[in-house]
Every structure is written in structure tokens, then in C-alpha cells.
Amino acid sequence: MCPSKVADGDERGWIVPIGGAEEKEDDPAILKRFVRLCGGSDADIVVIPTASRMEDTGARYERIFEEIGVKRAKALNFATREDGSTPRWLERIERASGVFFTGGDQLRLSTILGGTPAAKMIRVRNAAGMTVGGTSAGASILSEHMIAFGSEGSSPRADSVRLAPGLGLTNRFIIDQHFRQRDRLGRLVAALAFNPFSVGIGLDEDTAAFISPDNVLEVEGSGAVTVVDADAAEFSSMAQADENEPVCLIGLKVHFLIHGATFDLKTRKASAGALAKG
Template identity: 30%
Template sequence: MNTQEKFVSPKGKLLIIGGKEDRNGTKVEIKNKNEEFSPHEILKLLVSDKRDRIEVITTASSEPESMRETYTKTFKEIGFTNFGFIHLTDKDENQYFERIKHSKTIFFTGGDQNRICNEINNSSILEILRERYVNEKDFLIAGTSAGAMCMPEIIIDEAEKDEAILENDIKLASGLGLLSGFIVDTHFIHRGRFGRLAHAVMIKRECFGIGLGEDTALLIENGHKAICKGSGMVIGINAKHLGKTNTDTVKKGHPVYGENLTVHIITEGCSVDLQSGKFTAADH
């Protein structure tokens, strides 16, 4: 399915977060260095009215109770008053359908992106999420870490972290299809993931790579207009003008090379059109 063709200019918004956003029990390392740091800046974007309903989906996590405790404390600190937690499995999706249908924001926590995709793909839950995202201006789907990585049509399933990009060291899979033409990676700076995202977009050259740093997010409107929020940075990688490369011929276990990758460094207030690649600097 080509989601971009089916869902042209969705009215809803996406908030993709690089993980380790400022929240209860999380130490944001750049907090004391970045003069523009704002406490809970990213999570405050979940709703415009603190009384609006947020449903937190903890399916990606192997410790949902810990997630519930962490976000309950954080949301109360922010002043959110109307939120709940859902740990979806294929056995109980009907039980939570109405809650998801009537929430203002859906927020996917971190964990393992495959858990989210395995439970939600081809379900009535995903159908209502897509329908609302396309048609409802005030609806937001947010995700942090694995919760952000699962949103595109194509996701990074597994990847090795080596000193070289080696053939066969990355596995791509199908995501939720809320974003078409993108591949998202998270904890991008802290965990040194440039190589694996570059490899992914060299394989899928039609895709724009989005590497989200920790406590950093992109707020996406109309399916492609993105503005950066948070204390870190987002790295954009474009392989559409890739020159010399051996990605199509390299043998298993041998290093991959590529020429003319285009890279953006995106920080607070900067915006980028994820379709055209046009970059707009922040006002400050």
C-alpha cells in the first residue's frame, strides 16, 4: 500500500520523539548546557488543553507498569488531568476501541517497535488511527523511541553497530504506514546510529532518513511539514541524489560505500519540508 497516495495531506498531526524526553526519572544530559532548554517542552505538545484526553499505549514496553508510573508522575507535573494507559494485545483490541476513537491524543511509549507493529498492523485499531489522522485537524499521534520508529511504512527492524556499514547488517520491515517515504531512527546521536540510517536510505533511496536525538522531536503537519522541538538535534539524511555506491553489488560481510548523501542538522525552531527537502532556519 502506498500510504501517501491513499492519505493525501492528512489533517491530523504526528509528533515523533527521539527518546529520553524530559520526564520523571529521566536525566537529560544537555539540560545544563543548552540555554534554550525548557522542562517537559516536548510532552507539553501532546494536547493544547490540559483537560483533553490522552491515551498512552505501552504495547512496545516489556515493563508497562513502570511506564505507567513514570508518565503518570510526569503528566501530573505538567498539569494533564485526563489520561489513561492501554497495553494492547490482539485479544483485547475491541475492549479499547472506543477509548482510542474518542481520545484527543494517542501516545506510543518506547520499547520494541516490533511489538507495536505485530499487535496493531492489520487491526481495527490501526484503521481508526489512520482514519482519524487523515480527517481530524485536532487529532495527534505521538511516539517516543520505538513509538516513533514504528510510524513509517518502512522501519528498521534490526541493525548491527559496526565501525563500517556492512552488507546484510540491517533488516527492514513494515511499520504502521502513517508516514510514507521516510525511515525514522531514535536515540540517534547518543547511540551512534548514523551508519545504520544512512545504510537504510541507501537501500531505500526514495525514503528520507530522520535521525532523532534524545529529548528532541519533529512535529509534523500535512504529512510532511516538520518543525523541530527540544534540546538536541535531528539529522536528516537524503540519498535521492546518491552517486557512486556498491549497495546493489556488495557481497555479504563487505563494507558499503556511498557518494553525495545530503545531510541536514535540524534544531529547535528549524523546519524542513520532508517531501522537497527544503530547510528553513530558526528565527533566533
């Protein structure tokens, strides 16, 4: 699914993938920044809890956003593909200043929402300036290529990842979440072996990548973002590897970025930001 075109004179909205288990009570810094990008006290946020099978997920995020101080937060729980064509829900998304996808199962989210008018509306609104974020499964679906599932481990294998179409806000990166906690380097690298154009972004828990309209990634949170760049890869054995065989990859570039560091998705240059100044 290709990203919607940004009209002349418009600016794409921020894209905010979160690695899961973000702080929600004591000091929800990531969610507070998301709210500021959506308009602060004037924010009007649509929560989409479709990935979760827990009935109270939508209501919980409504409460969290309201406690942060947003003007309005409303959960739209798309339970069937037919729901993705509901006129009043499409109107609700069209009026919103932000959309937030909760965690759960990204395949549940993609199979229910993918290809629906609601998915198209979210892409169009993001291209027109609306901020879109998501946590865990809700982070995975934001890009064109989504990691559907895979195996743990730090070494890539031919069968260690399965990809599926995502929401398609951008084609510049592939997201993996709960990254360090679930040892997912191998499957992210395997995903890049299939698609070297994209940048791999591995998000630790309670850590987010705030991706600006000019495609600069800014790290927020208590963990790290692992950026894997395969653009200059010299060799990959993925095409000749049998199932369950390890894959040889030469020439990858890897960055470990923490709060305040940045990565430019266009130039593929990392910066330590204020950290470099001591």
C-alpha cells in the first residue's frame, strides 16, 4: 500500500511508532508529546483498539488521553471489515487531529482494517497533516511493509520473519517493537534482506520514534532505538538460503540511539544531538 501523496502546500503529519509498554501513569512523556503534536488541550484524538481483544482497551486510552488534558478522545473499535465503511466513523477520523492505534495483534488489525475506506482516510489525513501513532502492534502497522510474525534471536534466518502489507503511511522504514526485551534483531535484519530499500527501526519498550514531516526520526523514552541501514549492503545470501538456514549479510550499518538522538531517513545520517555536546 503506497503512501498518500502530500498535496502542494501541505505538510505530512508526524508518524509516531512506540515500542510497547509505554509509561501511562506516573510520567507519560511519550503520550504527552503525542498529544502536543495533536494540538495539546485542543487535541481531538481517535483511538483504534482493534488489535486488542481486551474489551476495555479503548476506554483505558480514552481515560489516559483525557487525564493528559485533551479536548476529546474517542475509541472506534473496528470489529469487522464492514465497520471500516461506517460513514459516521469516517467523518470522525476526518475531523480528528490525531489517530492512535493500541497494541495487540497486528494481523488482526491489518486483516480487519487493511484496504477499507477507514484505512484510506487515515492515509489521506496523515498526508494532509494529521499525526498518527501507535504502540506495539499499532506501531508495526504504520509502514507499507509490516512484520506479521517471526522468531526470536539475534541472527537472521531465511524463515525468521513473515511480512504483510501495513497501513502504508510511509515506505521508508520497517518497524519492530518490544525489540531488546524479545530479542528481535534477527527478524528485523531478515526483513531488510527482503527489502533493503527500507530502514529497519527496532523500538525498545517505553521508547518511541517521533518521525517529523521532513523524515527526521527523534528518539523519546527510557530505552533505545536500533536503526539498521541495509542501503549499502554488499552481499546477501537470502535468495539462495533454504528455510531455517542462517543468512549472510555484509555491509549493514547499525546505530543505537537513545533519548535526544536523531536519524535522517532521507540522508541516512545519525546524530547524537545534545549528547555529543557532553
